[in-house]
Amino acid sequence: MIDLNTATAEELDRVPALKGHGFEIVRYREERGRFTSLRQLDEVPGLSGKTDGLADQITVAASS
Numbered sequence: 001m002i003d004l005n006t007a008t009a010e011e012l013d014r015v016p017a018l019k020g021h022g023f024e025i026v027r028y029r030e031e032r033g034r035f036t037s038l039r040q041l042d043e044v045p046g047l048s049g050k051t052d053g054l055a056d057q058i059t060v061a062a063s064s
Helices: 009-013 022-032 038-043
Strands: none
Touching: 009 022
């Protein structure tokens, strides 16, 4: 499982549905803070509506 809050752009790009969007996901996280749900991926430019069915590949770990 890949954690949206700790993964690098390269790690995120290895997920087929996210390929090519790793940089945008990391930038979103750096600008707006940690992800609190997978649904927030819809707010990342270019990913709206493309993230259904990713729960078995990515996760959002609780902050420590």
